[in-house]
Amino acid sequence: MQDLSTLDVQSTSEDEYLDLDHMNSPPGPPRYLQHLSLTGRLESLPQWIPQLHSLARIALKRSKLNVDANSLEALQDLPNLVELELVDYYTGDLMKFKAKKFKKLKALRMEKLDQLAFVVVEDGAIPELKKLTLSRCQNLKLLPFGISSLVFLEELLLYDMPEEFIAKLQKDSEDRYLVENVRVIQSF
The missing domain is CATH 3.40.50 (Rossmann fold)
Incomplete structure (x- = not known):
């Protein structure tokens, strides 16, 4: 899993929350990930996203993050991010x-x-x-x-x-x- 370049995670229903914080545990998130797509509700963005320095494209869909989630702060310093798609992402x-x-x-x-x-x-x-x-x-x-x-x-x-x-x-x-x-x- 450490060498993944693309990760696409989708919930099975609109109300289902994605729980991805377990990827913060050793060995950690895929360090060479270039494309990330998350489709489903989120309490907050996964804490490991700022560690993904190879990430070039992110799609966040149906996340419905609230105002307190500081949703853009986790993404704003990614050094290689060139494409960002936010669909039904923020309330x-x-x-x-x-x-x-x-x-x-x-x-x-x-x-x-x-x-x-x-x-x-x-x-x-x-x-x-x-x-x-x-x-x-x-x-x-x-x-x-x-x-x-x-x-x-x-x-x-x-x-x-x-x-x-x-x-x-x-x-x-x-x-x-x-x-x-x-x-x-x-x-x-």
Whole structure:
């Protein structure tokens, strides 16, 4: 198990919690893991995730973590993380990407975050982000605060987003200048 490069764990039902803390025991989590996908409820992110320095891709689905879970803190310093997918992952209304964190992240997908109303990207956070996908975040009506600091952002893909959010991206809207550097903006 120590030499695994991909790990995909799924619960059998939407209400079942994943218990993965036993992987913290010797011999510990797979140290060469590059791809991790967890589908199912979580009390908190497994404590061993920050030890996975080879991790390049993470998908967290149906986790429904609460505000107190410090959900992004366990992921923000992973040195090789380039792709992060968060689907029905979080029940809070604010998601904050802290300054100088997620240094190599290139693709971020946020989907079905039902309570999410605000996204904050602090100056210097996710500096290499090229592709941002937002899907079915029905309470997100404002562009992420700090999106203009994502100077390498090339694609903004939107799926089933609220009309108020889409209106902020129209050519004649007062917020359009925030994404002026983004080459591709598509709404589906």
